Amino acid sequence: MTSADKKSFSERDVCTKLITPALQQAGWDLLEQIREEVTLTQGRIFVRGKGMTMRGDRKRADYLLSYKHNLPLAVIEAKDNNHSVGAGMQQAIATGALIDVPFVYSSNGDAFLERDLSNPERVTEREIALDAFPSPEELWLRYCAGKGIMTELKPLVAQSYYPSADRRQARYYQTIAINRTVEAISKGQKRILLVMATGTGKTYTAFQIIWRLWKGKKAKRILFLADRNILIEQAHTNDFKPFGGAMTKIKKRQIDKSYEIYLALYQAITGNEEEKNIYKQFAQDFFDLIVIDECHRGSAAEDSAWREVLEYFSSATQIGLTATPKETEAVSNIDYFGEPIYTYSLKQGIDDGFLAPYKVIKIDLDRDLDGWRPKLGQRDKCGNLIEDRVYNQRDFDKTLVIEERTLLVAQLVTDYLKSTDPYAKTIVFCEDIDHAERMRQALVNANGDRVKENPKYVMRITGDEKEGKAQLYNFIDPEQRYPVIVTTSELLTMGVDAKTCKLIVIDQVINSTPKFKQIVGRGTRIDEEHNKLFFTIMDFKKATIKFSNPEFDGDPVQIYEPQPDQPVSPPEPVNYDDDDFADNQRVSERRDRYVVSGESVDVVAIREQYLGKDGKLLTEAIRFKASQAIQGKYGTIASFLRRWQELERKGAIATELEELGISVAMLENEVGQEFDLFDLICHVAFDQPPLTRRERVAQARTQMQKQNYFAKYGDRARQVLEKLLEKYADSGIEEIEKLDLLKVPPFTEFGKQLEIVRLFGGKQGYFQAIADLENALYQEVS
Structure with a gap:
């Protein structure tokens, strides 16, 4: 050739x-x-x-x-x-x-x-x-x-995968996870942590690891632990099925030591002394390998009852699987298992096309932004006198129920489904079981026509309700149309393989990033056969702000530092349902709460965001609307800057925006709470890079030092100006323009309002000092 x-x-x-x-x-x-x-x-x-x-x-x-x-x-x-x-x-x-x-x-x-x-x-x-x-x-x-890898280890490292009839190839990241784990165990590593995003096949990965170690005779007896029945059932009937007669499920008070592969629910073998006796019927060295699914949950805490099981079988090799490793000052997966041997993140899964991307619909309700305060002497529906204070978003559906708010949320969910797909599988996450029941009723009334077709169109699935739990498998089955909408509080946060879930509604305050990740994970699976290629998150409680956290999808970082000299506190007793699903899914305690009706609740803003290639959410509607309105009002950026400069009270701009249908809160939610009104407008309407209020304060101090600005004032006046800059950094320009600000701490330490004004030679001198501060803060306008 x-x-x-x-x-x-x-x-x-x-x-x-x-x-x-x-x-x-x-x-x-x-x-x-x-x-x-x-x-x-x-x-x-x-x-x-x-x-x-x-x-x-x-x-x-x-x-x-x-x-x-x-x-x-x-x-x-x-x-x-x-x-x-x-x-x-x-x-x-x-x-x-x-x-x-x-x-x-x-x-x-x-x-x-x-x-x-x-x-x-x-x-x-x-x-x-x-x-x-x-x-x-x-x-x-x-x-x-x-x-x-030494010669004696090569047979185990080269041990074949399960020979599926269709010669199914593991995905590349599953192969990495499986091979790294088998190699580590072959070298004697006893504790291993695998971090894989929800929907990326953790159970299949676990199966192939177990299969190779089992066939390679490195692990003769294996225990697979989970904390929800559905995780055990899915493993038993799907991925673990090839183990056949060598596998059994441990049930209460039923121990048969003739099997090799054991599947167990944590709750079935921990708790009271009788239940503890179940796992203690096995010798401490009975198991060679233990795989812990969702290990960020009960077994993460050092003093948990579930950790006792792992410590009892401490001679076994232990593998922790999770999508969301828990790392807090009190709890650490890394401290127990070590650094992850492999991490495959949500972002990687979406980038590779194995996981569904999402769009976010953020909905701001006026009561959530402004709060609600009862009228003097107002009583709730049960005749209880309502404590006089401002109730905010974190109170709603916990200490205070506004019935109209529940109805509005239900209607907005219904309107979205009707405009897209009325039969799109939907999970509504509520504050607790009581809220989930009220939301179920509201959704039934909003979807009366669909409920007439089938009464299971809307269902509540919570740990206390057998009828609802019985429908869980129908909800996650792609071939079953009903239920369509389910309300829940904790039961569906994890372990539910809902491939066709297209809408996740969050009407629950979520403080935990791992929990938020798990909720998002309910929608990340792709099902092309049923046209499920992406999903939508409808957020009423600002939960999706966690997407902007740079650590949201980063590698886990250990925060917890063990202190062996401190005594370990005993675990708090927890009452579980007989064979139920989760440590925090128990019948909610009936708390005192006020229920009011007849209150107006309206939508302030609805913003749709799409996931960009860089992993950041991109908003279309709100920026376009705000930009068009502001440019229509002020024209060019030069015109806006002239308007800003000529105003004695910059806060007047906020009123002008409200007249355009744009609230400052709307812009803050879009760009960030740390930016001033001036930067919000310049960034959204004129594409200028924004400075935070603290960056503007630092800039102003430098400017004033160059101009020897403070020299004309006495010590106490200079101290007042410093407090004003701090107030601006915390609250923005509108606050420092209010003369009544001097009536509250920390300004009261300088005397009464009139005394403070006199430090500047009178009211005119005081307002001139404010103007000078503003010139320094917004020097590009001057």
């Missing part, structure tokens, strides 16, 4: 006629070890407009070489012969890094360029003749040497 012949080859010709024969000549099996044109990711789903979606490009490998099934060693990037040998190396390196292989190659059909990453000390590159490609055994030996 001449060089001219090669130059006429397409890339596919180079693969078929040159590269593949070279691999076969080196001993690579075409059916078992060589995979060509391998699709590694599905291509990110992008959401546009009203439910329109498109897929991005998939990541592929021209060749993936494996020592055995799902034990990848190398990738090859092929180019046609008009390219150099190393032209594909950069692409090969990126692919190799993605799937965690130590050998990457580029070839144009003349030779191979090899980059060897197996040596932890250094990286090498070399050119290899076309007929000198390494054999499978050579790469395997180099792989083992680089990983420190």
Whole structure:
């Protein structure tokens, strides 16, 4: 074959006629070890407009070489012969890094360029003749040497995956998780943490790990622990099914030690002394391997009753699985299991197209923004005198129920479903069981026509209600239309494989980032057969502000530091349902709360946000509306700056915005609470980079020092000005323009209002001092 012949080859010709024969000549099996044109990711789903979606490009490998099934060693990037040998190396390196292989190659059909990453000390590159490609055994030996896998460990590390009839290939990230775990255990590591986003197949990953360790005789008896029945049932009937007769579920007071694979509900083997006796019927060294699903829950706390089980079987290798590792000052998964051996995040899953992206609808209600205060002597529906204070969003449906608010939320959910898909599976997360029941009633009344078709159109699924719980499997079954809308408080936060859930409604204050991640995870699964490619989060309680936290989807960081000298407090007693689902899903305690009706509740703003490629939420409607309105009012940025400068009271701008239908709260929710009115307007309407109020204060202090601004005032006046700058940093420009501000702390320490004004030579001098402060704060206007 001449060089001219090669130059006429397409890339596919180079693969078929040159590269593949070279691999076969080196001993690579075409059916078992060589995979060509391998699709590694599905291509990110992008959401546009009203439910329109498109897929991005998939990541592929021209060749993936494996020592055995799902034990990848190398990738090859092929180019046609008009390219150099190393032209594909950069692409090969990126692919190799993605799937965690130590050998990457580029070839144009003349030779191979090899980059060897197996040596932890250094990286090498070399050119290899076309007929000198390494054999499978050579790469395997180099792989083992680089990983420190001794000869006696090789059989376990090379143990085959479960041989599924359709030769199902694990996804690349599952393969990494499985192989890293098996290798770590082969070397004697006893505690392992795997972090994988909801919907990425943690149970399948656990199954393959257990299968390989079981077949490799590294683990003869295995315990799989979970804290919800549905997790046990799904594992037993789906992924773990190949274990067949070797597997059993531990039930209360029923122990049979003849099995090898045991599935157990934490609640069934912990609690009172009788229940503890269940797991203590096993010898402490009975199990070789324990896998803990959702390990961020009960077993994370050092003093929990559930941790007792793990400590009792401390001789066993223990693997913790979670989508949301818990790291607080009191609780740490990392302290117990160690740093994650592998993390596959929600962001990665969405980028790869294995998880559904989301759009967010943020809804602000006037009562939530402004609060609610009872009239003097007002009583609730039960005749109780309502405590006189301002009730805010965190109080609603906990200490205070405004019935009209519940009705409005139900109507907004209904309107959205009617405008998109009335049969889209929907979960409404409520504050507690009482709230979930009231929301169920409101949704029934808002959807009377659908409920007439089927009374199960709306259901409450909570831990205290058997009728609702009985419908859980129908809700998550893609083939079952009903129930469509379910209300809950805690029961559906995790462990529910709801593939076709298209709408998640949050009407619950959520303080915990792990819990928020779990709730989001209810919608992340993709089901193309049923047209589920993205989902919507409808947020009434500002929960989605957690998306803006830079640590939302980052690697877990250990915060907890164990202090062995401190006594460990005994666990608080918890009453569980007989075989129920979660540690915090119990019948809610009836708390005193006020219930009022006849109050007006209105929508202030509705904003739709879409997930951008950088993982940030992009708002369309609110920015467009605000920008158009502000530009229509003030024209150019220069015109706005002139208007700002000429106003004696900058707070007047807020009134002008309200007249345009734009509230300051709306802009703060969009851009951030830390920005001033001036920056909110300039950023939204004129695309200027905003400064926070504290950045403006720092800028003003520098400006005033240069101008020796404070020299004309006495010590006490200068102290008042410093307090005014601090007040501005906390509350904004409108607050420091109010003369009555001087009547409240910390200004009262300087005397009465009139005495403070006199420090500046009178009212006119005081307001001139405020004007000078504003000039320093907004020096770009001056």
